Amino acid sequence: xxxxxxxxxxxxxxxxxQFLGALxxxxxxxxxxxxxxxxxxxxxxxxxxxxxxxxxxxxxxxIRPKGKGGLQNLEDSxxxxxxxxxxxxxxxxxxxxxATSGGCFMLIxxxxxxxxxxxxxxxLGVGDFPVHDVMAxxxxxxxxNKMGMTEANEMLEKQTSLLEKMAxxxxxxxxxxxxxxxxxxxxxxxxxxxxxxxxxIQNKERRDFIIGxxxxxxxxxFNIPIEEAKRRREMFDFVKDTGLEKEWVQETTxxxxxxKSILRRMxxxxxxxDEMEMAIGxxxxxxxxxxxxxxxxxxxxxxxxxxxxxxxxxxxxxxxxANEAAKETILENALGSDEKIPPQYxxxxxxxxxxxxxxxxxxxxxxxVFSTVIVKVPNRDYFNIYSVxxxxxxxxxxxxxxxxxxxxxxxxxLNEQLESRYEEVSENLTLAQKKLIEGEKLAILGRLxxxxxxxxxxxxxxxxxxxxxxTGLLSSLFKTKLKEADHETILRAFNLSEKFSKKGTLVSxxxxxxxxxELSTFIENSEIIGNHGLKYARELVECGITTDDADxxxxxxxxxxxxxxxYLLLTILKVRRSLSTIIFASQKAASVVKxxxxxxxxxxxxxxxxxxxxxxxxxxxxxxxxxTKHKIDIHLDLDDDSNILGNESEVSKIWSxxxxxxxxxxxxxxxxIWIEVKEIKNKLSITFSNDGATIPEAVRLNIFEPFxxxxxxxxxxxxxxxxxxxxxxxxxxxxxxLSQEKTTFLIQIPKAIK
Amino acid sequence: xxxxxxCVDDDKQVLNSLRIQLSRHFSKKHHTEFAxxxxxxxxxxxxxxxxxxxxxxxxxxxxxxxxxxxEFLRKLSAKHPAIRTMMLTGQISGEEGERFLKSNGTSVIMxxxxxxxxxxxxxxxxxxx
Numbered sequence: 001x002x003x004x005x006x007x008x009x010x011x012x013x014x015x016x017x018q019f020l021g022a023l024x025x026x027x028x029x030x031x032x033x034x035x036x037x038x039x040x041x042x043x044x045x046x047x048x049x050x051x052x053x054x055x056x057x058x059x060x061x062x063i064r065p066k067g068k069g070g071l072q073n074l075e076d077s078x079x080x081x082x083x084x085x086x087x088x089x090x091x092x093x094x095x096x097x098x099a100t101s102g103g104c105f106m107l108i109x110x111x112x113x114x115x116x117x118x119x120x121x122x123x124l125g126v127g128d129f130p131v132h133d134v135m136a137x138x139x140x141x142x143x144x145n146k147m148g149m150t151e152a153n154e155m156l157e158k159q160t161s162l163l164e165k166m167a168x169x170x171x172x173x174x175x176x177x178x179x180x181x182x183x184x185x186x187x188x189x190x191x192x193x194x195x196x197x198x199x200x201i202q203n204k205e206r207r208d209f210i211i212g213x214x215x216x217x218x219x220x221x222f223n224i225p226i227e228e229a230k231r232r233r234e235m236f237d238f239v240k241d242t243g244l245e246k247e248w249v250q251e252t253t254x255x256x257x258x259x260k261s262i263l264r265r266m267x268x269x270x271x272x273x274d275e276m277e278m279a280i281g282x283x284x285x286x287x288x289x290x291x292x293x294x295x296x297x298x299x300x301x302x303x304x305x306x307x308x309x310x311x312x313x314x315x316x317x318x319x320x321x322a323n324e325a326a327k328e329t330i331l332e333n334a335l336g337s338d339e340k341i342p343p344q345y346x347x348x349x350x351x352x353x354x355x356x357x358x359x360x361x362x363x364x365x366x367x368x369v370f371s372t373v374i375v376k377v378p379n380r381d382y383f384n385i386y387s388v389x390x391x392x393x394x395x396x397x398x399x400x401x402x403x404x405x406x407x408x409x410x411x412x413x414l415n416e417q418l419e420s421r422y423e424e425v426s427e428n429l430t431l432a433q434k435k436l437i438e439g440e441k442l443a444i445l446g447r448l449x450x451x452x453x454x455x456x457x458x459x460x461x462x463x464x465x466x467x468x469x470x471t472g473l474l475s476s477l478f479k480t481k482l483k484e485a486d487h488e489t490i491l492r493a494f495n496l497s498e499k500f501s502k503k504g505t506l507v508s509x510x511x512x513x514x515x516x517x518e519l520s521t522f523i524e525n526s527e528i529i530g531n532h533g534l535k536y537a538r539e540l541v542e543c544g545i546t547t548d549d550a551d552x553x554x555x556x557x558x559x560x561x562x563x564x565x566x567y568l569l570l571t572i573l574k575v576r577r578s579l580s581t582i583i584f585a586s587q588k589a590a591s592v593v594k595x596x597x598x599x600x601x602x603x604x605x606x607x608x609x610x611x612x613x614x615x616x617x618x619x620x621x622x623x624x625x626x627x628t629k630h631k632i633d634i635h636l637d638l639d640d641d642s643n644i645l646g647n648e649s650e651v652s653k654i655w656s657x658x659x660x661x662x663x664x665x666x667x668x669x670x671x672x673i674w675i676e677v678k679e680i681k682n683k684l685s686i687t688f689s690n691d692g693a694t695i696p697e698a699v700r701l702n703i704f705e706p707f708x709x710x711x712x713x714x715x716x717x718x719x720x721x722x723x724x725x726x727x728x729x730x731x732x733x734x735x736x737x738l739s740q741e742k743t744t745f746l747i748q749i750p751k752a753i754k
Numbered sequence: 755x756x757x758x759x760x761c762v763d764d765d766k767q768v769l770n771s772l773r774i775q776l777s778r779h780f781s782k783k784h785h786t787e788f789a790x791x792x793x794x795x796x797x798x799x800x801x802x803x804x805x806x807x808x809x810x811x812x813x814x815x816x817x818x819x820x821x822x823x824x825e826f827l828r829k830l831s832a833k834h835p836a837i838r839t840m841m842l843t844g845q846i847s848g849e850e851g852e853r854f855l856k857s858n859g860t861s862v863i864m865x866x867x868x869x870x871x872x873x874x875x876x877x878x879x880x881x882x883x
Contacts, residue, residue: 454866458765461867465771468870472778509769509788513801542773581770588767630819 026092026110026124029172030056032103034071038172043109046122047085061086081107090117097176106176183262183283189276190214191236200283228252232266232281239266240276249286261286309370311385315353317341320382329389330365341385345374349383352376362390369394437723441653444660445599454626455592459585466578466585473575485568489561493568496552500544500569501576515541522547529557536566543573595619599652608647610752613677613684614638616648620655627663631670638677642684643752650727657720658688658745665692665743683733684751689744700737758785758807759877762795762826763815763842768866772813775870776877784810784881791818792826799834809837811880816843838880842866 025042034056044050049059062073064082074081074096081094092109111122174195177184183200185193193210201207210218215229228250235246250262262283269278309326313319317340322331330342341349344363352359352374359374370387377384482490507515516538523533533553540546545553559565598619617638621628628634644651662673674689695703704725728735733749759780761772769788776786785807789795792814799809812830816823827839840862864876 457866458767462767462771464867465774465870469774469778508766508790509798510790510794512788513798578774581767585767626817630817630822 026108028056028107028109030074030105030107034074037104042124046111046124048087059086060084063091082112083107083109090122097179104172104175183264183281183285185281187236187279187281189240189278191233191279194278232264235264235266236279239268239279243268243270243274243276250283259287308389309385309387311341311345311387312382313341313345313349313385314382315349317343317346317349326387329368330370330387345372345385348372348374349385352383367391440657440720440723441599444656448596448623448627448656452592452596452623452626455622456589459589459592462585463582463589466581470575470578470582473571473578477571477575482568485564489565489568493565493572496556496569497572497576499552500549500573501580512541515546518547519545522550523553526550526554526557528554533557536570539570543570543577545573591619592622595622595652598649599623599656608645608650610643610645611648611651612640613642613644613651613686613749614640616652617655617675617677620652620659623656624659624663628659628673631668632663632666633670633672635672635674636676638675639679639684641679642677644684644731644749645752646731646749651731654724654727654747657724661720662688662690662692662743665690665694667692679751680748682751684747684749686747686749687744688747689742691742694741694743695737703737704735755783755785756807757783757810758787758802759811759813760787760789760795760798760802760809761813762789762792762818762823764790764818765815766790768815768842772873775873779874780877792821792823792829795826795830796833799837809834811838811840811877813840813842813877816841838883840864840876840880842868 025040026046027040028036028043028050029038031037036050036054036056036059037052039047039050047059056074057071060083062071062081063084064080065073065077077096079096081096082091083094084091091112092107093112094107094109097106097108098104111117111124174197177195178198180197181199182197184195184197185200186195188194191214192212193214194212196207196210198207201210206218206222209221215232216226218224219226219229231248231250235248238244239246245268246266248264250260250264252260252262254260263286264281264283266279266281268276269280271277306323307325309328309330310321310323311319311326311330312321319331319341342365344365348359348361348363353376355376358376361372361374363370363372368389369391371390372385372387375384375386485493519541520534520537523529523537524531526533540553556562556565556569598616617636621634659673662671665671666673669692672691674687676685676687678685704721725735728747728749731749733747735745735747738744738746759776761769761776763769763772769790773786773788780786785802787798787802787809789798795812795814802809812827814823814826818826821829823841823843827841830837830839842864843866862876862880864872
């Protein structure tokens with residue numbers, strides 16, 4: 001057997017491969033010629049014929065990576081390899097670890113377990129499989145093999161013949177261990193170094209020096225402080241006494257000033273009596289790891305491009321990170337040094353520390369305004385401070401606020417102006433409305449004026465004619481008749497005239513002609529009067545004397561001077577008749593004037609007085625007499641007891657508007673107007689109806705609105721019914737348009753209390 | 755005395771005035787007769803004709819119940835072309851009124867109110883034609 005070859009079968013579990021196999025229980029060691037140099041116990045157990053010196057390709061073929069094929073693929077693979085046992089077809093996924101030199105490598109194998117091939121197919125138990133934490137597993141397996149190790153030690157002592165082999169084997173695994181970037185050292189019971197790898201002590205001389213010695217020897221020899229040696233001894237003693245593992249962090253500063261944090265662990269290897277036989281120490285340099293982690297985290301959290309300042313600080317204000325933006329804006333010129341945050345933040349950090357949620361504040365640094373959020377990072381003892389420079393936005397906001405305030409003031413001013421304008425406009429409007437109502441009234445008055453003139457003309461004409469007649473009668477009376485008459489005749493004529501004038505004066509001309517015929521017949525047949533009286537018949541009837549007065553007539557005609565008597569009597573009767581005509585005509589004229597006056601009369605007296613509605617309606621009708629008398633029949637049913645309290649001139653506008661509207665609706669046709677006044681429960685219910693054109697449905701809703709009119713331009717202002725409604729509501733009444741075949745307005749006004 | 759002047763007006767007051775004024779001036783030459791609407795007027799004319807009285811002049815109001823003055827005078831002229839006519843009105847005046855009424859059967863219009871002189875002069879003129 002060659003010197004550099006190891007016979008696994010003969011060395012068995014004591015082989016160094018066994019020891020190394022503990023690190024990876026399913027592993028194969030291959031040299032540069034692709035010969036198997038060693039294999040771990042698990043692997044030997046699993047694969048037949050696996051022994052030192054066997055060509056790798058005799059037992060396995062490479063499945064992956066796929067490349068040129070054969071063992072070349074194994075060489076090319078940098079990390080992962082999948083191999084298959086030729087004899088059985090079982091496969092392994094392997095991690096390839098290359099030795100630093102010599103072309104040797106190690107395959108850490110994982111059997112591919114599936115439905116066809118379970119763990120038993122590999123002849124393996126659970127304990128044969130590797131676990132993920134290489135270091136922990138290494139320790140675990142060392143423990144598991146403590147018996148083996150004890151025996152190995154004994155064997156080493158006893159079987160010196162095997163030393164050579166051992167050395168070769170040891171050299172190999174040392175090579176492997178030296179390639180692991182973790183400090184590894186193996187101690188005996190006395191804390192003397194049995195092994196130390198290159199990662200722990202780089203210098204080979206020093207490495208060789210320390211074997212069989214302890215840390216104190218080492219420190220003394222190389223003149224380095226013994227503090228760490230003391231600490232390791234304490235830890236070793238603790239592990240030895242308790243059988244437990246111990247971990248600590250070693251902080252060192254190199255001569256160059258580089259700080260280092262090294263995580264150290266001391267693990268005992270116990271025998272069956274739970275006594276420590278060996279201890280394994282290892283160390284992991286955390287410094288690089290921590291810095292890397294920190295950088296990765298910082299960079300990921302605080303990208304360099306972030307234009308907003310970000311600072312990470314401890315609770316005391318020590319900065320562990322600050323991005324470029326923070327350095328430029330907050331930290332430069334700030335009172336705090338480069339490593340301390342500005343004092344403004346300290347309080348906030350304390351506040352944030354007591355709060356569960358992020359703290360939001362606005363602070364001022366270097367005349368700049370920052371909106372700042374301070375976040376307490378969970379499970380860490382530091383705070384992230386995020387700031388956004390809002391100086392500009394704040395200025396803009398302030399500017400906007402000023403502008404807004406100005407705008408608000410302007411608006412207030414405008415409002416005030418508008419209010420005063422509104423009052424002005426509203427006054428004007430009231431005035432205009434008043435004028436319009438006045439206009440409406442005048443428009444009706446205009447339409448009435450022709451009729452009113454006619455109404456006035458007739459009585460005036462009668463008065464005029466009667467007056468002239470009177471003048472003539474009086475002069476003839478005094479110039480002739482009275483001179484020729486004696487006192488007795490005059491007295492008789494006067495008494496008779498008084499008797500006859502008491503009778504009704506106005507009869508129709510048809511009746512009058514009838515009366516003339518009757519009186520003529522009577523006179524003709526009268527023995528006393530005879531034919532000579534016929535010429536008086538007409539004049540007598542005109543003066544109101546008929547056959548009813550036959551007796552008186554016969555007495556007169558029996559008088560010797562009857563002609564004079566009759567003449568005198570007729571003259572006096574004519575005078576009386578003229579006078580009564582004047583009185584009647586004057587009354588009529590006065591009634592027209594009164595109606596007109598009550599229509600146009602303006603009164604500020606809103607309360608008004610008690611007046612009678614029936615009379616008011618009749619008076620108003622006089623104004624329309626001329627428009628209605630020939631074509632419209634007016635049907636009146638008016639209660640006498642119809643007093644209300646109000647301004648009569650105002651109220652007469654109600655009647656005149658409704659009557660004028662009715663006349664307009666009837667137009668040129670013949671028609672009827674019905675007016676009714678009835679008392680219903682202390683209210684006067686007044687209806688105005690007409691059978692003229694009806695009001696279309698579409699118009700009904702709007703007819704009480706001001707300015708609403710369907711009449712042609714110039715014929716109505718549209719204020720009429722609106723005004724009517726105002727007047728009625730001022731009286732505490734209502735008006736509505738009833739839905740009937742003929743247009744009917746129903747007005748209800750409270751009756752005056754007696 | 756076999757002639758008559760007929761006055762037609764629905765207002766008895768107007769007729770009274772006309773009676774007083776006309777009879778004072780024409781009572782010795784003409785009877786003065788009265789009617790209160792157009793139909794009665796035709797009756798009166800017929801009655802007068804029966805007793806041998808000729809109606810020489812009709813003075814009519816314009817607006818009257820039943821038949822208005824213009825229509826009445828048109829019909830009257832058609833039936834009795836010899837009778838002179840005259841219209842009294844308070845409604846229409848001026849050139850427009852005259853034009854309207856002349857085209858409707860009469861030649862003379864007198865505004866209400868009238869004066870006695872106006873009336874007598876106009877009537878006299880018509881009777882003299």
